Amino acid sequence: MSRVHDMGGRFGDGAVNASDDATFAQDWHARALALTLAAGALGQWNIDISRHARERLSPKDYTRFSYYEKWMGGLAELLIEAGVVTREELQSGKADGISPLADRKLLAEKVAAALAAGGPADRPSDIAPAFKRGDKVRLRARSGNALVNGGHTRLPAYAAGAIGEVVIYHGTHILPDSSAHGLGEAPEPLFAVAVKSTELWEHPENPNDEVILDLWQSYLEPA
Incomplete structure (x- = not known):
């Protein structure tokens, strides 16, 4: 079975607006990106886990959420599943004491370097390539x-x-x-x-x- 996010090639979703090159259509979108980056810096998950969290949103939520709402929905689940915050803390917006991950916080002066470094996924492997260019x-x-x-x-x-x-x-x-x-x-x-x-x-x-x-x-x- 497939999940609702696997939409490639599907009819009925309308044309892509190629002229829409806005980095952030709304102010809170930038904050959503910042929060996602800061939470990822805590080291409790990787990019693949993060992507899967968005895919696991309920079909009802996935279809009605905007792009960055999907990011926030997936992040909320990750924060709770990884034990970074409790559901009560998330709902109240207030921390219950100092987090044991506080020393991993991403400081403002380190953001540019973190973005520049990215998350390289190349790794050595004993598996030889079975194909070559042109195959x-x-x-x-x-x-x-x-x-x-x-x-x-x-x-x-x-x-x-x-x-x-x-x-x-x-x-x-x-x-x-x-x-x-x-x-x-x-x-x-x-x-x-x-x-x-x-x-x-x-x-x-x-x-x-x-x-x-x-x-x-x-x-x-x-x-």
Whole structure:
């Protein structure tokens, strides 16, 4: 089964407004980003766990929430699940004493460096790349997480089973399907794969278009 967030290629959601290049449409959006960054600096979860928290929002909330409301909804759950705050503290907006994580707070003068450093996901691995540039590959027919039922994955459902061509080998990187569930980093080869629009949609607007997807080796097989 898929989650409501996996919306790629779906009809009925309207056109993307390419002219909307506002960084923050509303003032509180910047605060949402700041809060997410500050909470992440506490070291209680990784980016894959964070993404999965947003995916786990109820379908009712996910469809009615704006982009940054999804961020806040997922963050609230993470803060409680990780024991950073209690549900009562979150509801009242007041801390019950000093947090044991207080010494990990992200100071204002360190924000720029933290943003510049990012969160590199490249890791050494004993798994050799099975493909090279120019190889034809088929994406796994079942897009779901193969390790955890209903778990996080970076293989979009609309591309499952499609045939593409490897255009870049990125090296070995943390496998989100494992990392999001505390099963270890499990690094494996990561490839950029070009998939023709005709492989993805029955009536593509531009048949010569292609979509480039970053895909882990376990998502792929020889075509």
